[in-house]
Each structure stands twice: as C-alpha cells, then as structure tokens.
Amino acid sequence: MARVTVWNEYRHERESDTVASVYPDGIHAVIAAALREAGHEVRTATLDEGPDHGLTESVLADTDVLTWWGHAAHDEVRDEVAARVHDHVLDGMGFLPLHSAHYSKPFTRLMGTSCSLKWREAAETERLWVVEPGHPIADGIGEYIELDETEMYGERFDIPQPDALVFTSWFAGGEVFRSGCCYRRGNGRVFYFRPGHETYPIYRDENVRQVLRNAVEWAAPGDGPDPAFGNADPIEPIDTDDDRTVH
Template identity: 80%
Template sequence: MVRVTVWNEYRHERESEVVAEVYPDGIHAVLADVFEEAGHEVRTATLDEGPEHGLTEKVLAETDVLTWWGHAAHDEVRDEVVDRVHEHVLDGMGLIVLHSGHYSKIFTRLMGTTCSLKWREAAERERLWVVEPGHPIVEGIDEYIQLEETEMYGERFDIPQPDTLVFSSWFEGGEIFRSGCCYRRGAGNVFYFRPGHETYPVYYDEDVQRVLCNAVEWAAPTDGPTPAFGNADPIEGIDTSDDRTVH
C-alpha cells in the first residue's frame, strides 16, 4: 500500500460547464478512486484548500507519492509550498506530474528548464507508443495506447533528457512528443505523463489508469540506507594527524 496525495488545481471543473460534465467532482476525485481501487491509501488536496493549498508539512510527511495536475493558476501556488514539496522530493517522496503540470512551479524547478512545448486543441487521435517495454510503468500495457480525442503536445519539449523515456506519442496532426519521462531528483522518483486535458475523458481510460497505478508503485520510496554527507570519520584505521585543512 502506498500513501498517495492527489493534488489538483480544481478551477476548470468549477468554472466551466464543459469540464464539469466530464469531471463533475473534479479530476482529483477520479484519480483518487483509481488509486483507492488499487489498494492505496489516498487523500486529496486542491489549490484553494487554505493558504498552503492542502499541502501542509504534516500532509507531505505522510505522503509517499504526490500527483500534480495544474493548468490555469500555476502562478498562484505559493513559493513556500513549492519549496516544501521540492524538499520532500529530494528526500525521497515520489512525484507524478500530469499533462499541463509541465508548467507547474515544482516541475520547472526540478527540471531547471522552461518546460515549454507546442500545443493544439483539436480533439485529435493520439498513440502513446511504449518505447521501454521492460519498464515497470508499462506493465500490462500493449505496444501502444490509443486515445481518440486529446489535446496535442508537440516537440520541442524543453526538458532535460529523461533518465528513461517510456512513452513517445504520435498525433493525428503529425507531431510527436516525449509523453512518459522518468527522472531521479535527489532521493525522489519523478514521472511526467502527458495525457489528461480537462475537456476530454482521458482519466477514465483503463490503460491510462493502469499506467498511473504502475507509476505510483514505481515512484514510491523504498527502504534503503540513509546517505551521510559532510566531514566523515574513517571506517578503517588511518593516521588522522594531518591538519592542513582550510575549512
């Protein structure tokens, strides 16, 4: 069981009838149901949930994996909260960034780039090709996932080279895109997954749900030795009388 916190901006669903028809209780509610059905312990948090956007120190301390969906209000996320999330990722919390979360403060901070891309809303077909079939995130997935109506994201995607690229998308209009990107930042695993525009029912797709559940398990921290930093005593017996330090 993984402790998952599903964070959602939760603005479009309350302000647009079109989006509310697709996600009447919010994108976070759909994702929470998916993770709960997979047997995980799930909580949700949203942008307007208090001054800390529902991401208090207590919440993050009790989170193994944080999923992040944002779009219209990236700038409203307080820098202090971004700092807190960033610290927890470096300390080992997993982070799954979804769709337009590529422009979120936390993702651009972790990537160190603009994370800009091409885009088009034309309800076009997308095929997400599995390019790393042995990766745990694609367990149970066929050679590709086909989505009939999506928003196009196209290259160039201004991100660092992924540690592992697990999906590469083709769109009906001809573009391609790196749609499933894995990174290691500090002790934390980070996965960017492209599908999920708010006006299309992408998160109801069973293959997309399977990828997200796989990603939660992949991103979750594992028990291992805690690294030690700074000045260190010798493990073996050596002469430590040299005092030429300038520190």
C-alpha cells in the same frame, strides 16, 4: 501500498459546465479512485485549500507519492509551497506531474528548464507508443495506448534528457511528443505523464489508470539506506592527524 496525495487545481471543474460534465467531482476524485483500486492509501488536496493549498509540511511528510494536475493557475501556487514540494522530492518523495503540470512550479524547479512545448486543442487521436517495454510503468500495457480525443502536445519539449523514456506519442496532426519521462532528483523519482486534458475523459481510460497505478508503485520510496553527508569518521583505522586542514 503507498501513501498518495492527489493534488488538483480544481478550478476548471467549478468554472466550466463542459469540464464539470466530464469530471463532476473534480479530476482529483477520478485519479484518486483509480489509485484506491490498487489498494493505495489516498488523500486529495486542492489549490484553494488554505494558504498551503492543502500541502502542509505534515501532509507532505506523510506522503510517499504526490500527483499534480494544474493548468490555469500555476502562478497562484505560493513559492514557499513549491519549494516545500521540491525539497520533499529531493528527500525521497515520488512526484507525478500530469499533463499541463509541465508548467507547474515544482516541476520547472526540478527540471531547471522552461518546460515549454507546442500545443493544439482539436480533439485529435493520440497513440502513446511504449518505447521501453521492460519498464515497470509499462506493466500490463499493450504496444500502444490509443486515445480518440486529446489535446496535442508537440516537440520540442524543453526538458532535460529523461533518465528513461517510457512513452512517445504520435498525434493525428503529425506531431510527436515525449509523453512518459522518468527522472531521479536527489533521492526522489519523478514521472511526467502527458495525457489528461480537462475536457476529455482521459483519466477514465483503463490503460491510463493502469499507468498511473504503475507509476505510483515505481515512484514510491524504497527501503534503502539513508545517505550520510558531511564530515565522516573513517570506517577503517587510519591516521586522521593532518595540520593542513582549514576546517
């Protein structure tokens, strides 16, 4: 099983009675519980957990997959911490930005684009269609996931072309959105998953919880060889004398 760190801004739940009624112990607590059900080793961290937001070097070094939920305080995440997360992803840590984490510093740094989109908050129905049914993140999911009340995100979503697109959303208002996007960055795997607005109990939906569990297993680093970089000795015997080198 994977070692997972579930990161959450944890501001809305403490500042809004509406959000607190949905997630009284925080969004991170509900996500963490879903992942523990699958046997993963889970810790949580939040924005106000010290100067490193709970994401010290030692915590990240002990993390196989980091999930990230943020919305109102992206700018309060220290650049040094965002860079630390970015570097750990390149080194092989899985990264799952959720919902409004499309604007998080680690995700925009990994994507290299604005990650902007359309949005509307009108408690409308969303259907997440499985467009890559053979992908392991879709294991155990039917042809689509239907959520009765969601915040709309619409195209264009300013992200690079995903390596794999697992879900495409349709909303009652007519928009569509790339809602389950897979990437490789360095040695790490990234899965952006759209559902999860703070005023709706989306992380209590069993299909959404199954996607999160699947995504953790997909994003966790494997046991492959560590790549070697830099000047390399030959594998086969060759003449390595060359006076033209400038190195």
